[in-house]
Amino acid sequence: MNTDNAKIRELSRRAYKYGFVSDLPSDALPRGLDEQVIRLISAKKSEPQWLLDWRLKAFRHWLTMREPTWQNVHYAPIDYQDIVYYSAPKPKTPGPKSLDEVDPELRTMFAKLGISLAEQERLTGVAVDAVVDSVSVATTFKRKLAEVGVIFCSFAEAVQQHPELVRRYLGSVVPYSDNFFATLNSAVFSDGSFCYVPKGVRCPMELSTYFRINAADTGQFERTLIVAEEGAYVSYLEGCTAPMRDNNQLHAAVVELIALDDAQIKYATVQNWYPGDAEGRGGIYNFVTKRGKCAGARSKISWTQVETGSAITWKYPGVILQGDDSVGEFYSVALTANYQQADTGTKMIHIGRNTRSTILSKGISAGHGQNTYRGLVKVQKAASGARNHSQCDSLLLGSQCGAHTFPYVEVKNPSARVEHEASTSKIGDEQLFYCRQRGIREEDAVPMIVNGFCREVFKELPMEFAVEAQKLLGVSLEGCVG
Amino acid sequence: MLEIEDLHASVEGHEILRGISLRIEAGEVHAIMGPNGSGKSTLAQVLAGNPGYQVSGVVRYQGEDLLAMPAEARAVAGIFLAFQYPVEIPGVGNLYFLRTALNAVRKQRGLEELDAMDFLALAKERMQLVEMDPELMNRALNEGFSGGEKKRNEIFQMAILQPSLAILDETDSGLDIDALRSVAAGVNALRGADRALLLITHYQRLLDYIVPDYVHVMANGRIVQSGDKALAVELERHGYAHFEAPPAPGEGS
Numbered sequence: 001m002n003t004d005n006a007k008i009r010e011l012s013r014r015a016y017k018y019g020f021v022s023d024l025p026s027d028a029l030p031r032g033l034d035e036q037v038i039r040l041i042s043a044k045k046s047e048p049q050w051l052l053d054w055r056l057k058a059f060r061h062w063l064t065m066r067e068p069t070w071q072n073v074h075y076a077p078i079d080y081q082d083i084v085y086y087s088a089p090k091p092k093t094p095g096p097k098s099l100d101e102v103d104p105e106l107r108t109m110f111a112k113l114g115i116s117l118a119e120q121e122r123l124t125g126v127a128v129d130a131v132v133d134s135v136s137v138a139t140t141f142k143r144k145l146a147e148v149g150v151i152f153c154s155f156a157e158a159v160q161q162h163p164e165l166v167r168r169y170l171g172s173v174v175p176y177s178d179n180f181f182a183t184l185n186s187a188v189f190s191d192g193s194f195c196y197v198p199k200g201v202r203c204p205m206e207l208s209t210y211f212r213i214n215a216a217d218t219g220q221f222e223r224t225l226i227v228a229e230e231g232a233y234v235s236y237l238e239g240c241t242a243p244m245r246d247n248n249q250l251h252a253a254v255v256e257l258i259a260l261d262d263a264q265i266k267y268a269t270v271q272n273w274y275p276g277d278a279e280g281r282g283g284i285y286n287f288v289t290k291r292g293k294c295a296g297a298r299s300k301i302s303w304t305q306v307e308t309g310s311a312i313t314w315k316y317p318g319v320i321l322q323g324d325d326s327v328g329e330f331y332s333v334a335l336t337a338n339y340q341q342a343d344t345g346t347k348m349i350h351i352g353r354n355t356r357s358t359i360l361s362k363g364i365s366a367g368h369g370q371n372t373y374r375g376l377v378k379v380q381k382a383a384s385g386a387r388n389h390s391q392c393d394s395l396l397l398g399s400q401c402g403a404h405t406f407p408y409v410e411v412k413n414p415s416a417r418v419e420h421e422a423s424t425s426k427i428g429d430e431q432l433f434y435c436r437q438r439g440i441r442e443e444d445a446v447p448m449i450v451n452g453f454c455r456e457v458f459k460e461l462p463m464e465f466a467v468e469a470q471k472l473l474g475v476s477l478e479g480c481v482g
Numbered sequence: 483m484l485e486i487e488d489l490h491a492s493v494e495g496h497e498i499l500r501g502i503s504l505r506i507e508a509g510e511v512h513a514i515m516g517p518n519g520s521g522k523s524t525l526a527q528v529l530a531g532n533p534g535y536q537v538s539g540v541v542r543y544q545g546e547d548l549l550a551m552p553a554e555a556r557a558v559a560g561i562f563l564a565f566q567y568p569v570e571i572p573g574v575g576n577l578y579f580l581r582t583a584l585n586a587v588r589k590q591r592g593l594e595e596l597d598a599m600d601f602l603a604l605a606k607e608r609m610q611l612v613e614m615d616p617e618l619m620n621r622a623l624n625e626g627f628s629g630g631e632k633k634r635n636e637i638f639q640m641a642i643l644q645p646s647l648a649i650l651d652e653t654d655s656g657l658d659i660d661a662l663r664s665v666a667a668g669v670n671a672l673r674g675a676d677r678a679l680l681l682i683t684h685y686q687r688l689l690d691y692i693v694p695d696y697v698h699v700m701a702n703g704r705i706v707q708s709g710d711k712a713l714a715v716e717l718e719r720h721g722y723a724h725f726e727a728p729p730a731p732g733e734g735s
Contacts, residue, residue, distance in 0.1 A: 190616030230484065315716070323667045429534060437530050438583035438639070439557035448582065 014407040016089075028423065031328040032081045035059060038187055041086045041128045045156055049161055051170075058176035058186035065180045072404055073341040074313050075285060078250055083326065085221075131461045150203050150234075151196040155223050158194035165196055169227050172257040173293045173320065181252040181314075182289035185221045191371030193225035197232035197263075206462055208237040209432070222253040228263035230296065237465060251310075253288045261323065266304070268461050270469055272476075273309035275340050283311025283340070286473040290317035294326030294355075302329040303346065303395035304460045308476050311340055316374065318347030321355035321383075328357040331460040333469070335450075335476060336369030336401070345406075348387040359390040362454050365401035365475070372404040386416040395453050397446070397477075399413040447474035483552075483676050484529075484548075484552045484647060489539035490519075498524045500703035509691055511679040513689055515714060516700035517722040522682045523566055525700070526651040530563035530682075531556045543647070549712045557583075558590040560646030564636035564653050566682075571623040575607060576635070579623045587643065608641040612668035622721070629656035637668045648672070649680045654688035666691030686718035701725035 002406075029037055038059050042052040067078070089178060094402065145152050154309050158166050176186040197203050228234050238255075251273070267290075276283025286309075303317040319328030330346035348357035363371040379386045394403035405422050427449050435445035443459035451458070451470050460468045483505040491499040498521045504511055516522050528535050531553030541548040542561065552560065570578065580700050585595040596604065609616060612634050624632050633653050640648055652670070654662055673679065681692060689697070689711065697713040698705045699722070706725050707713065 321709050428569070431569050431571055433530075433534075433553060434565065434571075435531050435583075436553035437557055437563050437565075438579075438643070439556050439587040440583055441586070444582070444586070447575055448579070449571055452571055455573035455622075 002033040010038070010070065016449045018349070021358045029084060029086045031084055032057075033083070033085055033188065035280065036113060037085050041190075042257055043187060044086065047159055050167060051159060054171065054176060057185050058183050059188075061177050062180070062183040062187055063181060064417045065181050071314055071343040071374070072370070073149075073343050073408075074316065075312055078285070078358075080184075084249065086190070092354070095115075099237065109236075115376040123397040127265060144204060147381055148201050148204060149198045150201060151194065152207055153194055154190075155194050155225065158196075158225075158292070160174075160444050163308035164193070164198070166194065166225065167404050169225055169256065169258055171256075173258060173291045174289050177350065179289060181287040182254050183293050185252045185254045185261075185289070186222060189221045189223040192225075192253070195226040195234065195236065197228045197234045199336075200231045201227040201229075203231070203234040203275065206235045206237055220251045224253070224255040224395075225258075226256070226265060226267070227258045228260065228265050228299075229261045231262045232260075233264045235462065236268070237270045237462065239271050249283075251284055251286045251287055251288070253286075253290075253316075255288070255290040255333075259292065259294050259296060259299035259301050259323075259326075262298045264302075266302045267292070268304040268465060270472065272472060274370050275309050275338065276311040278302045278338050284309065285312045286310040286314065288315040290315060290321065292318070292328070293320045294323050294328060294352075296326070297323040297352070298325045299323050300327040300329075302331070303461070304331040305333070305344075306343060306454075306457070306461070307332070307334040307344060308472060309341075313340075313342040313344050316347050317375075318376075319357065320351065321357065321386075322351045323355075324352040325354045325356075326352055327355070328359070329460075330359045331377075331457045331471075332356075332361045333364070333454045333457045334362070335364045335366070335473065336371045337476065339368050341370045341372075343374055344370040345373045347376040348378070348388060350377075350379040350383040350388070350413075352383060354385040354387075355383055356386070359388070359389045359392075360456060361392045361456055362405055363392070363394045364397070364450055364453070366397040367401060369401045370404070371402065372406065374406040374408075376408040376410070377418055377420075378409075379411040379413050379418065383413050384415045386413060388416075388418045390420045391413070392420075393453070394425065395450065396421075396426045397450075446478045450477060483544060484680075485542040485551055486529075487540040488503055489537070489541060491535045491537045494563050495533050496560055498703055499528065501703060502700075502703075503691055505734045506678045506680065508646075508678055510674065510676045510696065511681065511692065511694045512696045512698065513681040513683060513694040513714060514698050514700055514705075515683060515717055515722075517649070517725070518684075520700040520722075521703040522700050523651055525701075526563055526566075526680075527647045528554075529649060531591065532562060533698045536560040537728045546555075547613060551724065553588070555590075555620075558587050562640050562643055562645030562648045562649040564633070564640060564648065566653075566655070568624050568636055568652040569623045570627075574623050576621055576623050576648075577602070577619050577689075579604070580639055582640070584642055596693075601700070604642065611641050611671055614638050617673065630658065630661045634665055635663060637665050641672060643669055644672070646676065647678050647680070651682045652684065653681075663691060664686065669730075689714050697724055 029040060035056060038055050040053055127462060174182050176183055195207060226236060257267060259265050271283040294301055296419060301319045305312050305317065317330060321328050328348050332344065334342045335343050336342045345361060346359055359375055361373045363373055365371040373392045375390060378391065379387045390407060392405050403424055409418055410416050411418060427446060431449060432445055433440055436442060450473055458469055461469055486502055486504040488535055489499055489502040502525060509700060514522050518732065525698060528537055537549055550557065581601045614634055618631060624635060627635065633656060636653060653665060681688065694711060697709055697711060699707040
């Protein structure tokens with residue numbers, strides 16, 4: 001009837017202009033995985049015996065496991081013996097000396113996203129001595145954190161400096177035997193973040209991997225552990241809106257959060273990894289296990305995620321609501337374009353009394369993208385007075401994409417109240433014409449409508465991040481148009 | 483300002499406009515009346531550039547070939563359509579939307595874009611013109627608005643965008659008498675020697691408040707009678723029945 005569909009198709013073909021940079025470090029183990037490799041990883045990191053034992057236990061268990069097939073995504077078999085499981089973090093090949101040497105297209109992208117100069121330098125690998133600014137900022141932040149007793153460092157550093165804390169909490173939310181990818185991670189994890197907020201402390205700033213020195217090169221098997229003691233509060237930001245390049249196709253990260261009595265953890269993610277090209281070749285497989293445990297009474301854990309990258313996204317950030325009156329929240333925006341596939345959602349496990357959970361999921365599919373919401377709300381026998389509200393909205397751009405919703409509900413306590421709402425809508429010709437009649441071009445109207453659709457989730461993000469996320473969606477949808 | 487010659491429009495092979503000719507000069511107010519299905523709204527949509535219609539004929543707007551212009555270019559050139567059924571866009575703030583629209587138009591015209599503060603001042607001033615509830619400004623575009631609030635919002639947008647040619651598609655339907663009066667006041671405030679108005683309506687009622695220079699009756703995709711304000715009064719008395727005779731066999735193009 002008109003050309004709008006063709007235009008939407010064109011709009012939704014996003015160009016990801018930055019190919020992979022091939023600079024595999026030479027100090028890497030040979031491909032493949034056996035006990036010897038795990039011993040080597042552990043030895044290279046000078047880890048204590050208990051940690052090596054834990055890794056080995058995980059590895060032996062992993063050998064008995066099978067890759068899951070229940071998810072609604074399709075990919076060629078992964079050869080786990082064809083992966084390099086350890087490569088030493090080492091100085092990179094000399095990067096550009098200043099931003100003037102950086103690909104102008106990349107800089108245009110940064111400008112569109114409103115990324116600061118210092119961060120642009122960091123992201124493009126401008127030689128470290130040129131980024132004095134960001135380093136000194138990071139150092140200042142570290143000092144400020146130390147003053148209030150917050151520990152924020154790399155996982156490997158925490159193993160050396162705070163082994164008792166790591167040992168107490170590692171695997172306490174995601175046990176080594178949890179699932180195929182988490183178990184693999186437990187055996188071979190490279191590095192990641194560790195954060196500990198002591199009793200009664202309100203972390204004075206948003207923590208971001210950006211401010212953690214040595215944050216770069218955490219690799220494909222990242223491990224994050226965040227502990228908030230009684231009455232503590234922390235807000236954590238993972239990732240950034242800038243495009244992420246990586247040589248590794250498979251990513252299997254694990255994130256564990258623990259909130260004790262009256263503690264609150266907010267965890268926000270913006271993920272923009274390489275999604276593959278317009279024909280669906282290449283792209284990151286992102287198989288992540290994220291879980292929080294509201295161990296204490298009146299504790300609260302919130303997950304907010306904006307997922308626009310990766311060829312495949314498989315993640316279900318969940319909350320175990322163990323403490324009475326504890327609260328779990330999940331706010332998600334997932335965008336799939338071209339041939340991207342996402343199977344994502346959450347798990348809310350109600351164990352304690354009067355526990356509450358909220359789920360708000362916004363899926364956007366464009367091109368041939370397939371977007372699946374999969375969620376589990378489980379109310380156990382003792383969880384009297386538990387309440388859940390779930391809302392899953394899908395927005396379709398064009399006619400070749402798909403949106404799917406699989407809500408699972410298991411209720412074993414009769415006093416529980418569980419609500420589920422779902423909707424699917426399309427950007428209508430009428431909406432587009434209305435915008436155009438007011439002078440707004442289609443390529444501006446589509447991101448505006450999509451951002452409106454996601455607004456309830458964006459407002460859960462810290463202000464600056466929300467602005468970036470909004471721009472990111474705009475840029476992602478803008479693609480090669482114009 | 484606007485010259486329409488033998489305009490035809492069809493949708494999925496179904497002809498709705500069957501040869502419309504009409505001339506509108508700056509400063510004039512024209513009303514188009516007619517029964518349901520006579521093609522009034524289609525005319526409005528076609529003039530505004532809805533891509534859902536196959537169109538033929540000639541339309542000149544300020545000397546330009548209007549049919550060759552995409553919808554957004556027509557908006558930039560000063561054509562505004564107050565929709566019969568304004569769409570809802572969830573999550574997109576009413577004011578944000580309008581500022582985006584105004585700045586898109588200003589940018590195309592080579593004017594400086596308004597920042598949030600200047601825009602807010604402008605919006606507050608124009609809001610009074612249509613007695614718009616300020617609370618609606620903070621909501622998403624038309625989301626959860628009543629029928630009357632949506633219509634009022636259209637006229638508010640018009641007051642901000644200051645078009646040269648405004649087409650009001652059944653803006654009066656769904657308005658109670660007080661709302662009708664304030665909307666009409668808003669429209670009248672925008673009348674001027676360099677502006678033209680095309681009102682589409684079923685009822686003469688609106689024309690008591692916005693007095694037209696010309697009244698046209700549409701039936702079966704054509705203008706079947708034109709006259710002055712008196713024609714509207716006559717229609718109100720006798721109805722459209724005698725205009726609705728089915729087209730003779732072989733008629734139409």
